Amino acid sequence: MRNNFVMATHNSYAFGNAIAANQHYNISTQLKDGVRVFLLAVLKNPDPTKSDIELCHTSCELLDAGTAADTLQNIATFLQNNPNDIITIFWRNYFSNLTAADIKTASDKADQRRPIYMLNHFLYTEVKSGPLDIDLPTRVTANLTNSASLQKHAQNCTTIFKQFPNFITVDFYDQGSPNLNPFSIVANYNGVQYTPTTYGNGVLPNDIATSNSAKIDLQTSLFTAFVSLLIVFIFAVVEL
Template sequence: MFYRLATVTLLATLFASAIAQQLCNGHQEFCNKTFDELTYIITHNSYGFMPNPAANQLCPVTTQLDDGVRGLKLSAVKPSNQTSNAPENAIHLCHTSCSILDAGPAVDTLKNITQWVKDNPNEVITIMWNNIGDYKVQDFEAAYKASGILDYVHVQAWENLTWPKLQDMIQSGKRVVNFLDNNSDQTKVPWLMSQFPYVFETPYDNKNESSFSCVIDRPQDPPDPDNMMYVMNHFLYGTLNFGNTQIEIPQKGSADTTNSDSLKKQAQTCTQTFGRQPNYLEVDFYNYGDTLSIAAQLNNVTYDNKPLQCDAYVAQSAQKGNGKKSDASHFNVGVLAPFMISLFPLLFLL
């Protein structure tokens, strides 16, 4: 009897393991899909979650990934006061200017992403870079090499729009897709793909709900729009006036509405306009509204409506009083007045 029970238990364990191995980005249905057939949530300025009026998110990138985010939009900016000469520390993650919000060297965030990718072997993610600091590909290569993430980067041949299936990417271990919006050079760094031969974007500078549209904004003349992937930008900018200077900041107060029916409506419109669902829904405050549920609907799978870890992180931070500072953050601002003061040096640059 004991041996029979042990055999049944072993078979059940093996069966559960086999089922788990068939999951790709959390769903068995995705395994046979090519990378460009699915919709992914990509967080705008993913690194910016510390208490700061310019922050676009509310929790760390690894928490975002735990919740089901599969795309990270990062901005590479030259720091206001560089304290390290190490090549891997050259790139900082900042909100337009590091005087506004500085999340520290990109390599630190990349190390966290690397560990998450290592711990989640059945997941495929995307990292998209806004190269605001006009960095060279060698600068990105140094940060990636130091982080360890190079072991996982996917290489897509130049202008090849035929993407592999998720299960093939997972089996190969090359599960991190990287795009750079300018200064790419795939002859030198083939895994850091130039974004716009592969992916176009809808307009991003939106101030109200009525401004969302389904037209191609970047690049102006895409090489093959019918076969390219695309980012549907769906976040709102507010403005903060400081003397004659106008600073754009996210609209957290309206995120519940922006990330619900408004998001679904634009996704439906873009699907009709472009003849296929959006590949990336780029949002602020992804844990507000119905962001992840809408992505699941577009992918024709059932959304697992479990509590978000980001909400737990926010609640825990609130209990601690002033919020939790990011380990990577070099800019800990919790109220508007110090934020305004920090912008004063920018007046002399404008």
């Protein structure tokens, strides 16, 4: 892994036409397209009667993609059918509401003499909704973000760190130009010939970011998320 340049999908689970989605297609489709590195963000289920760990984007009220267990089972099934493949998962916990007992991590066992580094390359747009400011994935320019801009970023990092990034993390991995996209850039750095391919099923989810209903849904989601976080904060203060 140290000598390879591998693409990862940012918030891999957050897909579709949701306002906070980072990808167009689900993890099953990403696996079919050749993605092997996934970034997953987890939160405790907001329902206090449930113990599930959810895959959520910032807040489960904003985007909840279901349980982490379901996604891991999906990946496990893929590996059973493709035993020679290797899957890498990076975990993130928003607001640190999980303890070490909730998620086992091997980071403290890693060989620190062989560090790896990740290049994050994605564009967000700030949206205001009442008193809240939130950064949302910029879907409409992903074809530009994931082409020459990504290549230049990778070249700059290689010059600075004197080695290729081990991972590049992108939103909307299927976007870019036919001959300059996340897959072709990775192939070029790895010295592998790239063959232009159609990713996903060729049909993009409807972009709801500009619709009136989306703006209403966003305001409702943000307000709900804000109230939920406020309740959690008050509860934490009371406990202290």
